[in-house]
Amino acid sequence: MAKVLIVYASDYGGAKKMAEVLAGGVDSVPGCQAILKTAEEAAAEDVTSADALVLGSAVHMASMHWKMKKFIDTVCGGLWMGDKINGKVGAVFACGSGYGNAGGGCELTMLAMLGNLAELGLILVTLPKNSPGYVKGGLHWGPYGRAHNEDLSPIEGGLPDERAAAARQHGVNVARVAAALAGKKLLG
Numbered sequence: 001m002a003k004v005l006i007v008y009a010s011d012y013g014g015a016k017k018m019a020e021v022l023a024g025g026v027d028s029v030p031g032c033q034a035i036l037k038t039a040e041e042a043a044a045e046d047v048t049s050a051d052a053l054v055l056g057s058a059v060h061m062a063s064m065h066w067k068m069k070k071f072i073d074t075v076c077g078g079l080w081m082g083d084k085i086n087g088k089v090g091a092v093f094a095c096g097s098g099y100g101n102a103g104g105g106c107e108l109t110m111l112a113m114l115g116n117l118a119e120l121g122l123i124l125v126t127l128p129k130n131s132p133g134y135v136k137g138g139l140h141w142g143p144y145g146r147a148h149n150e151d152l153s154p155i156e157g158g159l160p161d162e163r164a165a166a167a168r169q170h171g172v173n174v175a176r177v178a179a180a181l182a183g184k185k186l187l188g
């Protein structure tokens with residue numbers, strides 16, 4: 001069984017909803033299981049016992065939520081010092097308001113988290129441009145959600161289908177790679 005740990009930081013539910021949809025994609029792959037934790041809940045054993053680590057954050061001031069940064073620095077930082085998670089699979093997603101239309105910091109948020117996962121020694125899974133939902137809910141780095149429409153009215157009912165499709169596909173892709181690599185010691 002390949003385990004995919006999804007750690008998210010969400011105040012208003014957007015990133016949480018994306019985490020749940022992504023988990024559905026993971027669970028749809030035979031032999032794979034998603035484990036959902038908030039950035040405050042997730043502990044070192046959760047990370048070491050997983051085959052893949054997916055980080056999802058609300059966009060705050062064009063960067064990740066401080067609770068996600070705290071998780072990375074305090075929980076993952078200790079594992080990095082001990083070279084404990086080299087070669088696991090890593091991926092990211094983000095949810096912003098959508099101000100500025102291009103994502104208003106989603107891209108920077110995902111790149112910041114991907115940079116952290118690279119430093120941790122993970123094998124990164126990104127989002128191919130032919131993924132379902134990519135046009136509305138995808139960037140090369142991963143899927144993104146937005147809490148507001150382009151006219152800044154709130155998006156009712158959470159994640160629209162076309163964005164949910166990108167999040168779900170990301171879960172499928174991460175799970176496939178995690179399953180293929182599970183139990184193998186590939187890096188250093």
Ligand SMILES: Cc1cc2nc3c(=O)[nH]c(=O)nc-3n(C[C@H](O)[C@H](O)[C@H](O)COP(=O)(O)O)c2cc1C
Nearest residue numbers: 010011012013014015058061062096097098104147
């Ligand atoms: C302190 C703060 C800073 C924010 N900065 C941004 C931003 O830079 N870009 C953006 O698109 N949205 C920004 N937002 C809006 C959130 O990204 C948006 O509310 C989103 O729904 C957060 O995800 P969540 O629903 O999982 O909490 C900010 C919100 C807060 C509270």
